[in-house]
Amino acid sequence: MMSFSSSSTRICFNSLCNDALERPRKGWRRRTGEFADLCDRCASTYEEGKFCETFHMNASGWRCCESCGKQIHCGCIVSFHTFVLLDAGGIECMTCARKSFILTPNPAWPPPSLFLPALPDRIKDLSAKNWDLIAESGPVPWRQAPSLFSSSSARSGLQPRMPFEVDLPNGIDRLITTECPSAPSLEKKKLEDSSGRSMNGSLKFRASDILANGKEGNSGEQDNPVVNDLQKASFSANEVSMSHIGMAVSSALPNEANDHIKAFGSHVPRPMSSQLLGKQFSGHNGADTSGESQLHNGKPRGDGQLRNQLLPRYRPRITDQELQQISGNSVITPLFEKMLSASDAGRIGRLVLPKKCAEAYFPSISQPEGSPLKVQDSKGNDWIFQFRFWPNNNSRMYVLEGVTPCIQSMQLQAGDIVTFSRIEPEGKLVMGFRKASTPPPSDKGTESVNATSRVSTKEDVSAKKTKPGEVLSTPHHLKGNSLSPCNLPIDQANPADQASPRLKDDKSGCVATEVLGGKSSIRSRRKNSTLASKVKRLKIEDEHVIELKLTWEQAQGLLRPPPNYVPGVVVIEGVEFEEYEDAPIIGRPTIFAANCVGEKIQWAQCEDCFKLRKVPFDALLPSRWTCSENSWDPERSFCSVAQELTAELEYLLPASKPAASKKRDPDSVEDLEGLDALANLAIQEEGGSPQESSQTPTTKHPRHRPGCSCVICIQPPSGKGPKHKQTCTCTICLMVKRRFQTLMLRREKKQSEKEAEIFPQQKFQQHPIFSENVPEEIIRSFTNVENRSLDRKMMNGEDFSNDDVSRITSSVSAFKGQIDLNSQPERDDELSPRPDSDVVKRIMENAFERDLRLHFCNRSRERNNSEGDQTRFGGLGLEG
DNA sequence: TCTTTGCATGGGT
DNA sequence: AACCCATGCAAAG
Structure with a gap:
């Protein structure tokens, strides 16, 4: 029996090796958070990225990189970070993914904190130099600070700067240093050193920099899971979650930090964060009305942390796609955004800045007069605004003055959104915009939710995923360069702009001029605030509301009143919710109808083949119901069996084919996807083709949105469509x-x-x-x-x-x-x-x-x- | 008289 | 209840 206390008797974690561990080396991080202890040989193999190749060659899960064809083992924990899942299916090795800048993290993976391998020593060594550089850099002006952390020396010359590079809020530093007392003193020192030098929170860490703090090293070359994690954490969710960042960073820490890692991975708020913020943002209250708070004294301000603390409406909604296309040779750090109010867009020329944003991302100012602030617009023009504040209720109100020409040049108006980002390594502020009339970016997560829904109005802001050409765009005056320039320096992208006033060293990439949708109803949120408590429960950030609504709309279709209950209907922000006095039953949506002899029946759609099957009226189907479960009609308990063609069904679904007059193909329902088809069919029933019905405005109901499937909204416009008979059972x-x-x-x-x-x-x-x-x-x-x-x-x-x-x-x-x-x-x-x-x-x-x-x-x-x-x-x- | 500037107010969060 | 911030408004130019 081996002694657990004796490391000398332990064996290599690699079950195919089982060599005794004389000098255990860390391998991948296990789900427990611990590292797999490997023998020298296995550890070396792992660090060379050949572990799976060596030991798992016969295992399942090998796939080919879609780009280079290289075989990647996608089937185990060891190499999960060496590839990315492609949107269109398939996988791509990290090398190719980097080349193509498609770095979507593997979305289905478990919390990365559980699996993060640490860095190979060679990477650690490389990065350590950067840390030394940081440590030796001394105090730097806020806009120069980032360059220190993203200097070209810190990266391989062949590797483009990646959009996943994120701001590492210095709060992390403190967190690490205070919460990870066992961290090696060297690292601690570096962190502390850097902590005090990140004025205005502009510390920017490349992933490798962050990883440099990882003590253990064994990841394969550039294949770095933290990279993905960071990207995911910071951008793909359309907001920067400090917990994610913290997770990523901490994950690179030695084992001792595992507890924190887990906590972050679970989105547990970090007390440190709030403490820091509490300090940082209390500056203008009370006694600090005249002087400078910590913030104003140049104390660290962390981008990510602050961003997470910003009101959601100010959080930059830049997508990973945008970032990927923007970045070019630079890195854009989305800072914040703001919807222009009437005042902002008016002729006064004052753009009120959200206080926290101003304090977080703009230079600290001590006098109300403020200071000039140079901002580059999307055309590459530099503008100089006066960044100042007004004393206001023992606080401050920050404004940018003189923005009118810029606003006008971008053809912005109230309701449009201006975005502020920072280009690294220059540290230059850039001002992008989104027009309110165009669809906004949406994170991939919301896309799936919204894809099948027709939504609009102010809640629509995040409804549609922006296509690549829409994600980034040039302002109207840059038509023709809408997409291609985005990975090019502006000068190349838009030669016409070369005449624009430029900074001498301007080699920034495309600016985040998202032609994205704003909230068309500019201040309706502010005005339409008479909401019941129920609404408040649902009223989160707009785009979340949409998600919620759609989710509810979809979910509602799965809810049924319990037997013998009569549901009420309550409308919350245009969305109907049925209210039951008892818990609803979740079941498969069906069409209740009566057949030609008056018998009550249900039509249920198979989950797999979409065929409609007739089931008893009182049947309660599971949410996932397939033909195979059609016990009532064994003949039609197979998807291969054609759909029953009955008069009732034909009447229910008369127009799924373009030519309504033609006899219905029993299987034509298959043309429609899923149960959404049912709603469409209801519309088609009114005489329109599917295409038309999805695009033709529905009968307007002032409180309903397009996409609403309520009885009112699913009707065609007034005057159109066939007459309904009294006996109509549509x-x-x-x-x-x-x-x-x-x-x-x-x-x-x-x-x-x-x-x-x-x-x-x-x-x-x-x-x-x-x-x-x-x-x-x-x-x-x-x-x-x-x-x-x-x-x-x-x-x-x-x-x-x-x-x-x-x-x-x-x-x-x-x-x-x-x-x-x-x-x-x-x-x-x-x-x-x-x-x-x-x-x-x-x-x-x-x-x-x-x-x-x-x-x-x-x-x-x-x-x-x-x-x-x-x-x-x-x-x-x-x-x- | 018009515009700019600085502050106050109050609805909203 | 405190704070934020959109906007009104009066004073100054």
């Missing part, structure tokens, strides 16, 4: 009827209760909707001609059109906004208290509702008697 009609029923029933119940309390005598004694005592205009305000027309149609059993359907919904909503098909009556009541003086209106309203309800419900009940009293669509619907 999705829209079913939903309308069902929702209306629910609404009316609940409304009636509520009103009855209230009336019983307030107007016991008047109850049913007046029916003011037909009362001649009520001024007609008041009546008209509740029962307009359209409503009457609709009412008549319903009474007479006439067919009603899409317009009618719209009116069913919108007209009810038109009741002073108190009746909304998307609203929950009770909620409306709460939100719209009715004063007693409004008795007439109220009675009229009640009467009309009852009137409308009578017509509608009677009709609906009649139909339901034959069609079934319960219809649902995609789990969205109400049960009446």
Whole structure:
């Protein structure tokens, strides 16, 4: 039995070796956080990057680099960092990935902190020189500081500067030095040295620099997982997460730091961070109104850390793609961005700067007059603004003065976004912009969420992923150079700009002039703030809201009310949410319908083949349901079996083919992808082709966004589409009827209760909707001609059109906004208290509702008697 | 009278 | 409740 305490009796971690470990050497980092102890031979093999080649040649998981064809072992922990997953599939070795600048981290990997191998000694040695350089550099002006850390001497001449290079906030330094007491003193000293010299937080560490602090070394050449991690951490998520950075940095630390590593990997906030920030940002409060705070005295300010602390709206949303294309021979550090207010974009020429941003990224100023600040715009022009502040409530309000010419030259207006970045190694401030009218960048994560959704308006900001050509662009005056110049120096990229005033040593790359979307509703966020608590719960940053909304929209399709529950509908920022009084059931969305003999059925779509299968009405399907689970119809329990062609199905999905008149191909549903197809089909049903339907504006509902799949929004524009018959069982009609029923029933119940309390005598004694005592205009305000027309149609059993359907919904909503098909009556009541003086209106309203309800419900009940009293669509619907 | 400048205010976070 | 910041506004030029 071996003794665990005796290292001499341990064996090599490589199970194919098992040599005794006389002098254990560190290998890869294991999931436990410890390093694999290897024998000399295995360690050397590992450090040479040939471990898998040597020991795992027969293992599975070998793949070829898409570029060079080199075989990479993708199947084990040892070499997971030596390749990247390509967006289009396949993998690419890190060498090729570097060449092509596509450095998307392997997204599916576990927290990198668990696997980070440390650096080979040769890299460590190389980087140590940089640390010495840093240590010897002495105090530097803030904008020069970065160059010290990204000097060309620190990198291989063959390797382009990578966009993953990130600012290492000096807070990290302190963290490391204070929280990792066991770190070697040398490293500690270096960190401390550098800590005090990173004025304004402009310390910029290349990945190799960071890695240089790693004590252990065994990574293969430039294949560095930290590189990916850093990139991922800092940019791909559209925000710089200090925890990520901390993770990456700490991961390079010796084993002793593992605890921290794990903590960072788990996004556990670091107390140090807040402490630092608390110090840094308390400068203007209280006693520090006149003098300089720590910040102003040139104390370190960390970009990443600060960035993480910035309000989300100021965090630069530059994407990794943008960075990749921007970088060229320089590195752009996104600092912050700001949407131009009316004041900013006005003629006053003052751009109010977010305080924290100004203090973090701009030179410290002690006098209100401030100092000139040179900023380069996207054309390469240098502008000199006056960076100053106003004393304000014991604080400061930072402004850039004289920005009008620049703003105008960029053709910016209120709502557009200006971005501030810093080009390294020059340390030059650059000012980019995004026009509000163009789609913004989106991180890959959001793309998947939003890809199938049509979204717009202010919440739309992050909805669409920017295509490469859109990611970076030149301003309008640089048309023609929109994409190609981005990896070129500006001078080359745009010769026309060579005449522009330039800095002598200007060799910066393209500036981050993202033509990205801003929030079109400039200050609606500020103004439209009357939100219920529910909204507040959802109201995060705009782009997150969108994600959330879409997620909710999608999720809602998977939620069903529990049996025998009638869900209410509440609209939160234009998105309908069904409310259940009990936990919803998550199931597969289906189409509830009735077949031609009145039997209630469901149509469920196979997860795999997308064919629609008929299942019993009361079947509750799992969220992932496939034909194989179609136990009700064994003949159709295989995806290979054609979709059942029935009259009901054809009626439900009549127009999935361009030529609606042609007989439906039973498998044509397969042309549509997933359950989104169902919603599309509902639209197509109205007569448009899929393409058209996705692009044609839907019937507008003021509180709904394009992409909203609610009953109102999925209709074609008014006047278009076929008429709906009274007996129509299409999705829209079913939903309308069902929702209306629910609404009316609940409304009636509520009103009855209230009336019983307030107007016991008047109850049913007046029916003011037909009362001649009520001024007609008041009546008209509740029962307009359209409503009457609709009412008549319903009474007479006439067919009603899409317009009618719209009116069913919108007209009810038109009741002073108190009746909304998307609203929950009770909620409306709460939100719209009715004063007693409004008795007439109220009675009229009640009467009309009852009137409308009578017509509608009677009709609906009649139909339901034959069609079934319960219809649902995609789990969205109400049960009446 | 118009523009610029500096500060105050108050809604929003 | 404190702070931020968009904007109003009065004084100065």
